[in-house]
Amino acid sequence: MQRYCFLLFASICALPASPAAVCNPKAFHGAYGFSLTGNTTIGSSVRPVAVVGRLVLDDSGMLSGIASASFMGLVFGNDVTGKYEAHADCSVTWSLQDDSGNFQHFSGTMSTDGRRAAFRQTDPGGADDGTLLRTIDGCSDANLAGVLKLVVTGRTVDVDTGTDSGKISFQDLLIADGAGNLSFDEGADEPSPTAGTYNVGDDCFVELVLKLRADAKEMAPLHFRAIVVENGSEVQGIETDPGTVVALRLVAKTAD
Numbered sequence: 001m002q003r004y005c006f007l008l009f010a011s012i013c014a015l016p017a018s019p020a021a022v023c024n025p026k027a028f029h030g031a032y033g034f035s036l037t038g039n040t041t042i043g044s045s046v047r048p049v050a051v052v053g054r055l056v057l058d059d060s061g062m063l064s065g066i067a068s069a070s071f072m073g074l075v076f077g078n079d080v081t082g083k084y085e086a087h088a089d090c091s092v093t094w095s096l097q098d099d100s101g102n103f104q105h106f107s108g109t110m111s112t113d114g115r116r117a118a119f120r121q122t123d124p125g126g127a128d129d130g131t132l133l134r135t136i137d138g139c140s141d142a143n144l145a146g147v148l149k150l151v152v153t154g155r156t157v158d159v160d161t162g163t164d165s166g167k168i169s170f171q172d173l174l175i176a177d178g179a180g181n182l183s184f185d186e187g188a189d190e191p192s193p194t195a196g197t198y199n200v201g202d203d204c205f206v207e208l209v210l211k212l213r214a215d216a217k218e219m220a221p222l223h224f225r226a227i228v229v230e231n232g233s234e235v236q237g238i239e240t241d242p243g244t245v246v247a248l249r250l251v252a253k254t255a256d
Contacts, residue, residue: 021090027114028086029057033135033204033227035236036119037154037247038127040071047072047162048155048245049127050238054135054203054227055094057084063094066205068225073157073243075225086110092117106130115230131236133229139204143232145178147185147253152212152222154239154246168246170212173253182210196221204228206235208248224248 036051053067063084068077084094093107108119108130120128136143150173156166173185174195183192196210208224226237226248239246 023090023112025086028110029059031056031135032132033229034132036127036130038129040127041125050245050247052238070238070245072162073159075240135204135229138202139200139228141180141200142178143228144176144200148174148250149253150174151249156243157245159243
């Protein structure tokens with residue numbers, strides 16, 4: 001029995017250790033779209049927050065971009081600048097300064113190809129569910145086409161008090177025609193009712209107007225600011241209507 005235990009222990013020790021991820025820091029540069037959701041206690045009690053933006057990282061450790069945040073039921077947009085660091089262990093950090101002089105700090109882990117990173121805001125009370133995804137230098141409506149899975153989640157917020165007033169959650173399948181029109185995917189043998197419109201800018205930001213359905217009834221139009229990432233296979237955004245802190249995600253059905 002002792003010999004068996006020794007052999008078993010020896011065989012376990014002989015197993016190769018799981019290799020740690022290794023990244024090329026130089027792969028982490030270029031244009032990225034990002035989203036950040038969750039709760040924050042920065043400056044107040046617990047409040048929901050949803051952020052979308054675009055960052056361009058140069059090869060000298062500097063970055064610049066635009067960030068739009070939905071907080072307390074209102075959307076605020078800022079140009080941002082900052083610095084970043086990427087490391088061989090795939091860890092990444094960056095700081096952003098907006099045009100009012102405020103700083104924010106972030107930390108995450110990038111993929112080995114440098115195309116994406118999961119991150120969180122490291123300032124005390126910051127949101128913790130962030131995704132950074134590679135985008136391209138120039139976009140148009142044609143970059144958004146095909147069947148897309150829609151997920152909309154978040155909260156309604158009283159604009160005057162900032163208090164949480166309800167939950168929003170929708171899922172559906174949409175068809176983007178590559179020319180700015182959205183319809184619901186009802187299957188091959190069914191007509192496709194109109195679901196809304198979109199307009200993709202040169203910087204890959206997209207403005208969407210969606211007429212979602214609740215209990216088989218069409219809702220009032222909802223407005224979103226988003227960014228096209230992953231060569232058009234994904235869109236991440238936020239609702240811009242007052243009184244909402246809502247995140248949007250569109251993912252190409254073939255990418256599931």
